[in-house]
Amino acid sequence: MGYKIYREKFADLFHELRASYEIYAPVTKKDKGMYSDTDLITYDKVESFTEIVFDKKTFFSPKEIVFPIRQTLFYFTEDSVLEPTKLEKDIVIFARACDINSFRSLDAIFLQNGPYEDPYYKKLRQRVKFILLPCDGFENCYCACLGTNITDNYSAYVDVRDDAVYCKVKDAYWKGLWSKYGEESEVEPRYVSKNENTFEIPQKINNSIFEHQMWSEYTNRCTGCGRCTVVCPTCTCFTVHDIRYDDNSKYGERRRVWASCQIDGFTEMAGGHGYRHKQGERTRFRVLHKISDFKKRFGFQMCVGCGRCEDACQEYISLKNCIHKISEIMAEEEKV
Amino acid sequence: MSVDTKKLVKNAYRVTKERYLTALRVRVPGGHLDTKQMTLISRIADRYGRGEVHITTRQGFEIPGIPMSRMEEVNREITPLLDALQKTTGIDLKVTFEGYPAAGTRNVSACIGNRVCPFANYDTTRLAQDIEGIIYPNDFHVKIAVSGCPNDCIKAHMQDVGILGQVEPLYDSKRCIGCKACVDNCRKRVTGALKFHNFTVQRDHEKCTGCGECILKCPTAAWTRGEKYYSVVIMGRTGKKNPRLAAPFLRWVARDVVLKICENLYSYIDKHIDRSLPKEHVGNIVDRTGYPVFRDEVLQNVDLGERAMVAKHINFGGYEYHSNASF
Incomplete structure (x- = not known):
């Protein structure tokens, strides 16, 4: 069902929504950019509708809402273990199609990868409802190449234009709330149909790519800072630490923390042995996971084409450029 | 002629x-x-x-x-x-068709600052222009330069007054992935003010120069920018007698303080300058009155703020050209 709701009315609707939900959306954090006098656009909890930024891509992805950067799994004492039990409200996330689709990749890893579901992820994830935002595309995006430009996984859609908010509500539970504030109107979500960057993800990637010299370029260029993985909406690697509190080492907590395949220490073994020492090898691992290995396991691409890895890379390394190179190499091999 | x-x-x-x-x-x-x-x-x-x-x-x-x-x-x-x-x-020169009205107070120079440089902690051009607005036109021989960060690319340490931009880095441990990029960088390139303990970063404020490198290194925005601050170094100089680097005078002061001390510096010079000479360089005046007199007069009516640190003593050092100790 579609609705047209005037801005002031929508603010009231939002207020009512906030009584029942924790609402996350893209916001501007003034002067919190890495460089001085710059802002950070990121997801955060919002109190009012006016805080939401509709015209910019966030630097970080919404994954941290369901997969916190640091998460206490349990506390331990000498003879007991205690799980954090704080009951929270359900969660609403305002997101574009690519970001909503990224949750499909997260779900696959946390809930369908092996015999056990990840209970810590599930606990947060099952509380999430999405409000879809329209999108006209941004720099470095290529969602349309992956089909992640479109989604039907949303409870409502909102598009702010001029003095009104045009909405479509799919969630039966929410229809009452929406009809209270708006008049019925024909609304269909606006998606990006074609990005500025258009290319094909290679369907078949031969193992020959593994030893290809193309990766040595990244050994020279990549500094291993890990930004590409922390901003990625689909990177899910983590490590686990047992922290013993300073004033009493018999007490502490087990914590899981994001890890990055690009940063030193990832999958490091006793004696300093590791699988991938060179940054080129680490880039290969990341790229092939995004566009090949994950698909072999789950049947769809992990990457959603949001372009954040490229937005964030301080060395101007472009994933789409890398994918393009792989395509060319594979096409060349086909000919031979 | x-x-x-x-x-x-x-x-x-x-x-x-x-x-x-x-x-x-x-x-x-x-x-x-x-x-x-x-x-x-x-x-x-x-x-x-x-x-x-x-x-x-x-x-x-x-x-x-x-x-x-x-x-x-x-x-x-x-x-x-x-x-x-x-x-x-913002200077009012009154007449602008008769050339520059004074040349004693030199051009306030600045590094490129945060309009371009990722490391700079503030807009150096704007601060230089604002300082110029306070001290020019003036005949007293004073050299001031402003640098965006403690790296001091403009060589503020060679000036009578050098301003170095600082930022208070704020750490949100909930966002830290423990990659140690900040800790390693601070140890290698700065003062080693950061320590990794129990999977969390600890910052030693005494050692921290406020350069902001930890913020730049952090991939997750666990480090973000807090308030802007400035440190002030004084009485650096070249010259044919006793060249020396400027010494730390103030740390962690606000922009208003910087402007106010530039203004007060001129009252101090006016009070103590040796008028029997054709000109006297401010560094030589401080040599004569001593640092405590300079400090107290320049900080008069200045609200330093809670964070400010003021040097108790300064040993300017440098070397004397007439000393043959090295030869």
Whole structure:
């Protein structure tokens, strides 16, 4: 069902929504950019509708809402273990199609990868409802190449234009709330149909790519800072630490923390042995996971084409450029 | 030809080795000017000089080869430069067609700052222009430079007053993935103010220079920018007698404090300068009065703020040219 709701009315609707939900959306954090006098656009909890930024891509992805950067799994004492039990409200996330689709990749890893579901992820994830935002595309995006430009996984859609908010509500539970504030109107979500960057993800990637010299370029260029993985909406690697509190080492907590395949220490073994020492090898691992290995396991691409890895890379390394190179190499091999 | 050289010097010209030829020094506060002014400078060099411009160490331009007889014409022609100076700095020069009204207080120079440089903690150009607005025109011989961060690319440590930009880094442990990029970088490139303990970063405020490198290194924005602060170093100099690096005077002070101490510096000089000399450099005045007198007078009526640190003593050091100890 579609609705047209005037801005002031929508603010009231939002207020009512906030009584029942924790609402996350893209916001501007003034002067919190890495460089001085710059802002950070990121997801955060919002109190009012006016805080939401509709015209910019966030630097970080919404994954941290369901997969916190640091998460206490349990506390331990000498003879007991205690799980954090704080009951929270359900969660609403305002997101574009690519970001909503990224949750499909997260779900696959946390809930369908092996015999056990990840209970810590599930606990947060099952509380999430999405409000879809329209999108006209941004720099470095290529969602349309992956089909992640479109989604039907949303409870409502909102598009702010001029003095009104045009909405479509799919969630039966929410229809009452929406009809209270708006008049019925024909609304269909606006998606990006074609990005500025258009290319094909290679369907078949031969193992020959593994030893290809193309990766040595990244050994020279990549500094291993890990930004590409922390901003990625689909990177899910983590490590686990047992922290013993300073004033009493018999007490502490087990914590899981994001890890990055690009940063030193990832999958490091006793004696300093590791699988991938060179940054080129680490880039290969990341790229092939995004566009090949994950698909072999789950049947769809992990990457959603949001372009954040490229937005964030301080060395101007472009994933789409890398994918393009792989395509060319594979096409060349086909000919031979 | 009769020329009042004192007046000429005050007018930002100089007596050169070539008789009857002078050179004009153009002020460029903050080292930043628009291309229209560049065009005018170039036109003046072509028309009155010998088609050459020298870039000075203080980021001004010096136009050599100007006949002394044509100074008045040149002054009229540089009116747009003085108008622009008024506009960018807020100075009221009263008259802008008679050339520069003073040359003792030198051009305030600045590194490129945060309009371009990722490391800079503030807009150095703007601060340089605001300082110029407070201290110019003035005959006292004072050199000031402002740097965007403690790396001090502008060599603020070679000035009477050097301003270095600081930022208070704020750490949100909930966002930290423990990659140690900040800790390693601080140890290798800065003062080693960060320590990794129990999978969390600890910062030693005493050691921290406020350079902001941890914020730049952090991939997750666990480190973000807090308040802007400034540190002030004083009485650095070259010279033929006792060259030395500037010494730390203030740390973690606000922008208002910086502007106020620049203003107070001039009252201090006015009070203590040896007027029997043709000119006396501020560093020599501080040598005579001692640092505590300088400190107390320059900090008069200054609200330093909670965070501020003030040097209790300063040993300026440097070396004496007449000392033969090394030879």
